[in-house]
Amino acid sequence: xxxxxxxxxxxxxxxxxxxxxxxxxxxxxxxxxxxxxxxxxxxxxxxxxxxxxxxxxxxxxxxxxxxxxxxxxxxxxxxxxxxxxxxxxxxxxxxxxxxxxxxxxxxxxxxxxxxxxxxxxxxxxxxxxxxxxxxxxxxxxxxxxxxxxxxxxxxxxxxxxxxxxxxxxxxxxxxxxxxxxxxxxxxxxxxxxxxxxxxxxxxxxxxxxxxxxxxxxxxxxxxxxxxxxxxxxxxxxxxxxxxxx
Amino acid sequence: xxxxxxxxxxxxxxxxxxxxxxxxxxxxxxxxxxxxxxxxxxxxxxxxxxxxxxxxxxxxxxxxxxxxxxxxxxxxxxxxxxxxxxxxxxxxxxxxxxxxxxxxxxxxxxxxxxxxxxxxxxxxxxxxxxxxxxxxxxxxxxxxxxxxxxxxxxxxxxxxxxxxxxxxxxxxxxxxxxxxxxxxxxxxxxxxxxxxxxxxxxxxxxxxxxxxxxxxxxxxxxxxxxxxxxxxxxxxxxxxxxxxx
Numbered sequence: 001x002x003x004x005x006x007x008x009x010x011x012x013x014x015x016x017x018x019x020x021x022x023x024x025x026x027x028x029x030x031x032x033x034x035x036x037x038x039x040x041x042x043x044x045x046x047x048x049x050x051x052x053x054x055x056x057x058x059x060x061x062x063x064x065x066x067x068x069x070x071x072x073x074x075x076x077x078x079x080x081x082x083x084x085x086x087x088x089x090x091x092x093x094x095x096x097x098x099x100x101x102x103x104x105x106x107x108x109x110x111x112x113x114x115x116x117x118x119x120x121x122x123x124x125x126x127x128x129x130x131x132x133x134x135x136x137x138x139x140x141x142x143x144x145x146x147x148x149x150x151x152x153x154x155x156x157x158x159x160x161x162x163x164x165x166x167x168x169x170x171x172x173x174x175x176x177x178x179x180x181x182x183x184x185x186x187x188x189x190x191x192x193x194x195x196x197x198x199x200x201x202x203x204x205x206x207x208x209x210x211x212x213x214x215x216x217x218x219x220x221x222x223x224x225x226x227x228x229x230x231x232x233x234x235x236x237x238x239x240x241x242x243x244x245x
Numbered sequence: 246x247x248x249x250x251x252x253x254x255x256x257x258x259x260x261x262x263x264x265x266x267x268x269x270x271x272x273x274x275x276x277x278x279x280x281x282x283x284x285x286x287x288x289x290x291x292x293x294x295x296x297x298x299x300x301x302x303x304x305x306x307x308x309x310x311x312x313x314x315x316x317x318x319x320x321x322x323x324x325x326x327x328x329x330x331x332x333x334x335x336x337x338x339x340x341x342x343x344x345x346x347x348x349x350x351x352x353x354x355x356x357x358x359x360x361x362x363x364x365x366x367x368x369x370x371x372x373x374x375x376x377x378x379x380x381x382x383x384x385x386x387x388x389x390x391x392x393x394x395x396x397x398x399x400x401x402x403x404x405x406x407x408x409x410x411x412x413x414x415x416x417x418x419x420x421x422x423x424x425x426x427x428x429x430x431x432x433x434x435x436x437x438x439x440x441x442x443x444x445x446x447x448x449x450x451x452x453x454x455x456x457x458x459x460x461x462x463x464x465x466x467x468x469x470x471x472x473x474x475x476x477x478x479x480x481x482x483x484x485x486x487x488x489x490x
Contacts, residue, residue: 029339065310066331068339084336086311090416091329094274094313097412104413115356167342168349168421171335175417 017058020051024059025068028079039069039077085171092178099233106229108176110222113157116173117202117218118211120163128163129207135159136203143192156199160206194224261296262303268294269304270313273324284314284322330416337423344478351474353421355467358402361418362447362463363456365408373408374452380404381448388437401444405451439469 024045027033039045039060046053060077063069068083095101124132135156142149154177161173198221205214269290272278284290284305291298305322308314313328340346369377380401387394399422406418443466450459 025338032341061306062310065307068336082336083339084333086331086334088329089331089334091313091327092416093270094328095412096277101412104411107411108413108417111360112357166349166352167340167346168353171337172353172417172420175420176413 016051017055017062020049020055020059021062021066021068023049024063025084028068028083033079035079035081035083037079038075039079041076088178090175092175099236102229103226103233105176105178106222106226110219110226112172112176113222114215114219116161116164116169117206117214119166119169120160121206121209121211121214123165124163124206124209128159132156132159132163132203132206136199139199140196143196149192149195153195160202163206198224262300262307265294265296265300265304266307266311266313269308270329273313273328278324280324280326280328282324283320284324286321333423335420337420344481347474348471348478350421350423351467351471355464355471357417357421358467359460359464361406361409361414362451362459364411364414365405366451366454366456366459368410369408369451369454373404377401377404377408377448377451381444384444385441388441394437394440398440405447408451443469 024039033039040048042053042056042060045056049056060069064071064077066084067080067086069077070080071077092101120128120132135152139149139152139156142152154174157177158170158173161170164170198217201217202214202221205217269284278284285293287298287301287305290301294301305314309316309322311329312325312331314322315325316322337346365373365377380397383397384394384401387397399419402422403415403418406415409415443462446462447459447466450462
């Protein structure tokens with residue numbers, strides 16, 4: 001299970017720097033290196049892996065591109081915070097119909113997030129609950145100050161995902177929350193009125209450890225967002241028709 | 246929505262090749278280039294983006310590392326098949342407890358895949374159904390020949406995901422199917438006996454357009470897999486205890 005597990009994620013017919021990149025990644029996994037840890041220097045890696053320093057340098061560049069390593073200016077090369085976790089890892093930006101994608105993601109959220117809220121209510125620790133409440137308050141402050149609350153809104157939903165004690169859920173959640181950022185600038189204003197109220201209901205149900213109620217209020221929250229998206233799509237279609245060709 | 250949407254997936258404090266890589270990615274998005282399309286050559290890109298050829302070359306390397314571009318030997322640089330879709334995009338290989346991760350992913354599958362099967366039954370076209378059946382047959386052939394059926398088993402599940410007509414589902418599915426490959430080598434043999442039977446039931450329910458039944462048989466299939474994982478974990482714990490420290 002240990003040394004071969006990385007083989008499966010390796011690209012086929014890989015170049016030498018590619019293969020060395022995989023070896024370095026394997027070394028990070030095997031030695032349980034974390035974001036506190038500095039990568040051994042080029043000389044060491046080159047002699048350890050029996051390749052030239054140029055190859056090591058190329059491999060390091062590849063691992064930076066894959067967010068396994070980060071270069072801290074003037075300090076050296078370190079292990080990334082969430083190694084291997086990419087921004088937009090599924091290439092959502094390349095999907096031609098971004099509006100349909102937002103709807104498709106919302107459909108997934110409607111299936112997944114009420115269940116996540118239920119698990120959160122059942123499994124959360126008091127520290128985790130405190131974090132949910134803290135983000136809820138921060139979102140309210142942003143809304144009341146008239147600022148963009150969406151980045152913190154995502155953190156609120158993510159803090160609920162972390163209450164599930166399922167390691168896969170908080171990793172998957174940013175992907176399905178992508179719909180939020182897609183429609184963010186369009187919906188921001190009109191979402192404000194009910195976001196505060198609904199977030200409070202969700203946090204309350206999780207605090208009470210009430211799985212069924214958490215599920216219900218989360219479902220209603222997402223359905224509400226979905227309806228908002230529908231309204232926006234209709235508006236966009238109308239303004240599209242009015243536009244001269 | 247169009248030209249700024251890629252901004253959000255850009256790494257902050259990016260280097261010049263990084264920024265040029267993002268510009269090339271944006272060009273691919275804006276011009277709807279697909280895997281049939283060759284990337285304009287270095288000279289063209291350099292002059293179009295007003296940077297040196299060396300920078301373009303570095304940017305192309307980054308985009309290859311991100312699976313946006315692929316180099317076809319002797320042919321040139323092309324757009325990747327699923328641009329931006331990485332292998333192991335969430336860095337699952339870096340999660341320290343791989344066994345717990347497999348269980349966590351199985352818990353997600355149990356929530357998501359029965360719903361996916363239901364949508365598949367409701368929305369599939371006859372061509373999509375044919376592909377599901379074709380993969381079902383291929384899996385059976387692999388099992389009967391005593392070969393590793395898991396790669397095709399994943400394709401079977403993926404072909405069902407494509408029946409949902411939800412663009413996000415087939416993109417998310419390989420992530421949650423990761424659990425299959427994790428425990429693959431351990432479970433392969435004992436899974437064979439019931440995989441054929443259960444796959445047939447699933448394909449049948451989808452063919453009949455019976456959403457509720459598709460949901461049920463898919464749930465039973467995954468629960469069965471989950472129980473198998475439990476048994477393997479217990480075995481591993483026992484053999485762990487027997488091992489001298």
